[in-house]
Amino acid sequence: MPAVKETIEDVRRLEADKYKYGFSTEIEQEFAPKGLNEDIVRFISEKKNEPEWMLEWRLDAFRRWLKMDEPNWAKVGYPPIDYQDAYYYAAPKDAARYKSLDEVPEEILETYKKLGIPLREAEVLLGVEGAEDVTAAEARERPRVAVDAVFDSVSVATTFKAELEKAGVIFMSISEALHAHPELVRQYLGSVVPVTDNFFATLNSAVFSDGSFVYVPPGVRCPMELSTYFRMNAQGTGQFERTLIIADKGAYVSYLEGCTAPMRDENQLHAAVVELVALDDAEIKYSTVQNWWPGDAEGKGGVYNFVTKRADCRGRNSKVSWTQVETGSAITWKYPSCVLRGDNSQGEFYSIAVTNGRQQADTGTKMIHLGRNTRSRIIAKGISAGRSDQTYRGLVSVHAKAAGARNFTQCDSLLIGDQCGAHTVPYIEAKTPHATLEHEATTSKLSEDQLFYARQRGLDEETAVALLVNGFCRDVLQELPMEFAVEAQALLKVSLEGSVG
Amino acid sequence: MLEIKNLHARVNPEEGADLAILKGVDLTVPAGEVHAVMGPNGCGKSTLSYVLAGHEGYETTDGAIRFEGEDIGELEPEERAARGLFLSFQYPVEIPGVPTLTFLKEAANAQRRARGEAEISAPDFMKLARENAAKLGISNDMLKRPVNVGFSGGEKKRMEIFQALMLAPRFLILDETDSGLDIDALKVVAEGVNALRNPERGMLVITHYQRLLDHLKPDVVHVMAGGRIVESGGPELAHKLEAEGYDKYAGEAA
Ligand SMILES: Nc1ncnc2c1ncn2[C@@H]1O[C@H](COP(=O)(O)OP(=O)(O)O)[C@@H](O)[C@H]1O
Ligand SMILES: [Mg+2]
Numbered sequence: 001m002p003a004v005k006e007t008i009e010d011v012r013r014l015e016a017d018k019y020k021y022g023f024s025t026e027i028e029q030e031f032a033p034k035g036l037n038e039d040i041v042r043f044i045s046e047k048k049n050e051p052e053w054m055l056e057w058r059l060d061a062f063r064r065w066l067k068m069d070e071p072n073w074a075k076v077g078y079p080p081i082d083y084q085d086a087y088y089y090a091a092p093k094d095a096a097r098y099k100s101l102d103e104v105p106e107e108i109l110e111t112y113k114k115l116g117i118p119l120r121e122a123e124v125l126l127g128v129e130g131a132e133d134v135t136a137a138e139a140r141e142r143p144r145v146a147v148d149a150v151f152d153s154v155s156v157a158t159t160f161k162a163e164l165e166k167a168g169v170i171f172m173s174i175s176e177a178l179h180a181h182p183e184l185v186r187q188y189l190g191s192v193v194p195v196t197d198n199f200f201a202t203l204n205s206a207v208f209s210d211g212s213f214v215y216v217p218p219g220v221r222c223p224m225e226l227s228t229y230f231r232m233n234a235q236g237t238g239q240f241e242r243t244l245i246i247a248d249k250g251a252y253v254s255y256l257e258g259c260t261a262p263m264r265d266e267n268q269l270h271a272a273v274v275e276l277v278a279l280d281d282a283e284i285k286y287s288t289v290q291n292w293w294p295g296d297a298e299g300k301g302g303v304y305n306f307v308t309k310r311a312d313c314r315g316r317n318s319k320v321s322w323t324q325v326e327t328g329s330a331i332t333w334k335y336p337s338c339v340l341r342g343d344n345s346q347g348e349f350y351s352i353a354v355t356n357g358r359q360q361a362d363t364g365t366k367m368i369h370l371g372r373n374t375r376s377r378i379i380a381k382g383i384s385a386g387r388s389d390q391t392y393r394g395l396v397s398v399h400a401k402a403a404g405a406r407n408f409t410q411c412d413s414l415l416i417g418d419q420c421g422a423h424t425v426p427y428i429e430a431k432t433p434h435a436t437l438e439h440e441a442t443t444s445k446l447s448e449d450q451l452f453y454a455r456q457r458g459l460d461e462e463t464a465v466a467l468l469v470n471g472f473c474r475d476v477l478q479e480l481p482m483e484f485a486v487e488a489q490a491l492l493k494v495s496l497e498g499s500v501g
Numbered sequence: 502m503l504e505i506k507n508l509h510a511r512v513n514p515e516e517g518a519d520l521a522i523l524k525g526v527d528l529t530v531p532a533g534e535v536h537a538v539m540g541p542n543g544c545g546k547s548t549l550s551y552v553l554a555g556h557e558g559y560e561t562t563d564g565a566i567r568f569e570g571e572d573i574g575e576l577e578p579e580e581r582a583a584r585g586l587f588l589s590f591q592y593p594v595e596i597p598g599v600p601t602l603t604f605l606k607e608a609a610n611a612q613r614r615a616r617g618e619a620e621i622s623a624p625d626f627m628k629l630a631r632e633n634a635a636k637l638g639i640s641n642d643m644l645k646r647p648v649n650v651g652f653s654g655g656e657k658k659r660m661e662i663f664q665a666l667m668l669a670p671r672f673l674i675l676d677e678t679d680s681g682l683d684i685d686a687l688k689v690v691a692e693g694v695n696a697l698r699n700p701e702r703g704m705l706v707i708t709h710y711q712r713l714l715d716h717l718k719p720d721v722v723h724v725m726a727g728g729r730i731v732e733s734g735g736p737e738l739a740h741k742l743e744a745e746g747y748d749k750y751a752g753e754a755a
Binding site: 447450452455459461464468470471472473475 | 607668
């Protein structure tokens with residue numbers, strides 16, 4: 001149909017200039033020698049001045065990784081990755097020595113500002129350092145978000161640390177936590193995603209660079225949103241973030257993750273591991289807006305996003321929600337999961353995935369019901385446009401002891417044009433008869449009638465498409481924290497925008 | 502105000518068959534007047550409304566559409582909307598997940614921006630929405646729902662008129678707005694439409710029934726058959742059609 005055809009044409013012309021975050025930062029950086037071997041692992045560990053046990057842990061992972069094969073079951077295609085043809089560590093020179101925001105180079109602060117994350121202003125405006133009078137009113141109006149800014153392989157700054165400390169919340173880079181709270185890191189690291197979990201997780205365990213560490217003590221409700229902003233800057237460098245969040249008994253924390261990368265012709269690897277631990281009555285809300293550079297319209301360049309994210313609902317009545325808005329990356333391979341170990345624990349997965357141009361996404365979730373009366377809820381919305389290809393892959397597994405388990409799954413796919421693909425691959429296994437599992441799936445095309453109706457009322461085609469897509473995703477957008485929901489809606493529009501006129 | 506000259510249109514060949522539907526429609530509606538179009542099923546009434554609104558599923562093969570002196574035949578649907586053309590759909594479309602008022606506010610402001618006017622503020626818009634909803638007996642709950650989702654046929658028609666009141670267009674095309682409405686609802690909707698009548702505004706009312714016309718009192722009644730206007734007359738023509746049916750125009754169908 002003509003209108004839709006035009007949209008497809010527009011979308012096909014998706015140009016690099018639509019990606020607002022494609023700039024790169026000129027700054028002197030320090031690299032590990034190219035390639036991957038034990039010396040590189042030692043180099044990284046040494047750079048971070050890690051304790052001996054951490055180095056051993058990494059080396060053990062590396063040796064195991066050497067014996068593993070890259071998985072190929074996902075419905076994505078890419079040329080073989082040459083793991084020797086990349087840098088595994090890149091950091092702004094002297095990064096290890098930043099003691100406060102004042103020491104962070106202006107170029108980096110500028111970079112985050114351009115990305116919409118003014119680190120210094122946030123501190124000055126809302127922070128505890130002497131500006132309290134001015135901030136009281138402001139702070140009530142604006143939701144406050146503490147940010148850990150990770151630039152390539154290192155965390156360059158973490159805001160609101162002092163204020164969070166007052167509440168007993170530990171929020172810092174994982175490199176820092178290795179020194180400040182080694183016992184906590186050692187206790188929990190790898191306890192959710194074991195070193196040998198999968199090829200990419202094992203690689204990450206060997207060479208992980210930086211990421212965030214969060215510990216919320218018993219009974220504490222974290223007083224603000226926490227977030228980590230990942231920025232890949234250096235050329236030819238992989239990013240291996242490692243994030244560990246622990247909500248102790250009765251604790252609550254909401255955490256946001258954002259990511260962007262410059263436009264580069266080569267493919268860059270992002271292999272992250274995120275581990276969440278929720279103890280009795282604890283709740284963790286983890287939201288992601290993933291906007292890595294997707295590559296150009298012809299599929300040149302872009303980030304390979306091969307990520308292992310898993311939550312362990314270890315305690316009774318614990319709860320974890322994953323909410324993700326995936327608009328970026330050339331290839332996404334990602335299944336945020338919940339192991340529902342504690343009785344009455346709950347897992348939720350809300351996802352919006354948009355693929356356009358030549359993007360490929362294979363994403364979904366795993367809900368592993370181990371405890372009694374555990375509940376899970378999956379709402380996945382996939383939007384495919386251009387010549388992209390998208391797969392929802394989900395597993396709901398109910399073990400023999402999980403009597404009373406319940407799952408509800410809903411997967412909706414929206415196709416824009418006729419050159420894209422959408423696939424739904426749900427795996428369901430129940431080893432107890434006392435489980436209730438519901439699955440609904442729909443696939444629809446962007447409706448010509450809806451588009452005409454909206455345009456008859458005065459909306460131009462792009463706005464109409466964005467509105468329809470927003471409507472399609474509403475169930476999930478509602479789950480995002482306010483300030484992210486606005487960003488996500490804007491991002492959906494940009495991701496689907498053609499280069500009209 | 503609206504001048505349709507020798508309008509020929511067919512289903513867009515890209516859609517499949519090369520199907521001519523409008524075969525030389527001539528129709529002029531001066532500002533301030535209400536014209537009715539009546540005709541048997543399938544004669545092309547809805548197609549006419551779509552072509553006027555710029556639906557890309559139809560191709561104009563001959564003739565012209567002038568709106569306030571401007572040839573609008575090549576304009577995009579949203580450009581025609583911004584010039585004040587509003588179509589109340591025979592089958593209003595559901596838009597899941599998009600709240601009615603969000604939709605209308607976006608639409609109203611898109612139109613205003615296109616005309617170079619200031620946008621309407623959220624409080625002003627809400628006030629207007631409450632007033633118009635009251636006129637049409639639309640509950641708060643209905644306003645909060647996504648566009649047309651879960652409404653009965655009659656409720657959808659009522660919402661179409663609500664949208665018209667909110668957007669205050671210069672010209673309304675009502676495509677069988679009366680079908681699906683019970684007598685009471687018809688009266689409410691007709692009052693809503695009558696409230697929009699003014700010397701600057703024109704209307705084209707497509708209907709099968711006398712009932713709506715009793716309320717609206719059209720200035721001219723046209724009979725459409727076989728993709729053309731075959732007869733025009735005063736309000737009495739509608740009564741005649743209601744009594745005699747369209748049999749005598751059967752020969753017009755191509
Ligand atoms: N998109 C289309 N594809 C094929 N036939 C169409 C299409 N639109 C309209 N028609 C045909 O054109 C004729 C006129 O339709 P329509 O304008 O809806 O009539 P009315 O509103 O007067 O009942 C009908 O025979 C209808 O089937
Ligand atoms: Mg009709």
